[in-house]
Amino acid sequence: MSQPPPTATSAVTPQALDGNAPLQFRCRPGIACWNACCSNIDISLTPVDILRLARRLGVTTSELLDGWTVPYEIEQGGIAGVKLRPVDGGTACRFMTAEGCSVYADRPTACRYYPLALLSMRHQQEYVDRDAWALVDEPHCLGHREPRRLSVDEYRAEQGVVEYDELARGWRQLILKKKSSGPTVGKPSKRSLQLFFLACYDLDRFRAFVASDGFAQLFDLPAQELHDILLDDVALMQFGFRLLRQTLFGEATIPLHADAAQARAERVRERERTMQLEREAAERAARDDETRETADD
Numbered sequence: 001m002s003q004p005p006p007t008a009t010s011a012v013t014p015q016a017l018d019g020n021a022p023l024q025f026r027c028r029p030g031i032a033c034w035n036a037c038c039s040n041i042d043i044s045l046t047p048v049d050i051l052r053l054a055r056r057l058g059v060t061t062s063e064l065l066d067g068w069t070v071p072y073e074i075e076q077g078g079i080a081g082v083k084l085r086p087v088d089g090g091t092a093c094r095f096m097t098a099e100g101c102s103v104y105a106d107r108p109t110a111c112r113y114y115p116l117a118l119l120s121m122r123h124q125q126e127y128v129d130r131d132a133w134a135l136v137d138e139p140h141c142l143g144h145r146e147p148r149r150l151s152v153d154e155y156r157a158e159q160g161v162v163e164y165d166e167l168a169r170g171w172r173q174l175i176l177k178k179k180s181s182g183p184t185v186g187k188p189s190k191r192s193l194q195l196f197f198l199a200c201y202d203l204d205r206f207r208a209f210v211a212s213d214g215f216a217q218l219f220d221l222p223a224q225e226l227h228d229i230l231l232d233d234v235a236l237m238q239f240g241f242r243l244l245r246q247t248l249f250g251e252a253t254i255p256l257h258a259d260a261a262q263a264r265a266e267r268v269r270e271r272e273r274t275m276q277l278e279r280e281a282a283e284r285a286a287r288d289d290e291t292r293e294t295a296d297d
Helices: 047-057 061-068 109-113 152-158 161-185 190-201 203-210 213-218 223-231 233-249 258-296
Strands: 022-024 069-073 080-084 116-121 130-135 149-151
Touching (some): 022 152, 047 061, 047 190, 047 203, 047 233, 061 069, 061 203, 109 116, 109 161, 116 152, 116 161, 149 152, 161 233, 203 213, 203 233, 223 233
Antiparallel strands (some): 022 149, 116 130
């Protein structure tokens, strides 16, 4: 995910790196700072992270979300994100052991990336996001002093993060498009926000939703395509991103039954009328304020 702009006191180096940029770093057992970064966590999870951890722990995505995570607002009053919950009463990762990470093979994207931060950027009116990376250099981390050099791309491949990035790209594009679109798409409805959380994070409940009679009555999806989606976690995840692009931004790629399409078109028209009335009301209020200020002068 994109990171906040670096500040004067930030550990993030204020320079975007490409894949060929050199990196000097190694984390290893026995290094003096071993487990220091896992003792005080603030880890945002991607949909891929949640799925991998749930399967690793042998729980449903709903159980993982309830027991191991906390939600947060990616944007105020808008779409939500999910963070890994630390140990009760502390700040350490609950997967941390003296030997290292107990779920290392399925560790989250942010853990794989350290000491890099992914910077996903998207210019307005562009659909494809552009990736760059920034260096995170925290005082406690001694890995930067280790005598090993490789490129950013080599490090990403070594840490197994390339596949994670590709699988989560649709999710990042949704967030970036929502942020760049701003008020032009209006504020998502409560139902749309709930669907975003369900499709992105609670994949097992989303599967039940896609398999439901209500979904079948609304969407005219070929039977074989629906069958394949329901049997494959990754296919279901990617379908969720596709459904959200249709729900949030009107990118109609999933056919609706004729009566459902007509009802949806009417809702879209009604929403556009409401947004237009709200814009006109805001413009009138601004003109009234300007008139009162002129009169006061």
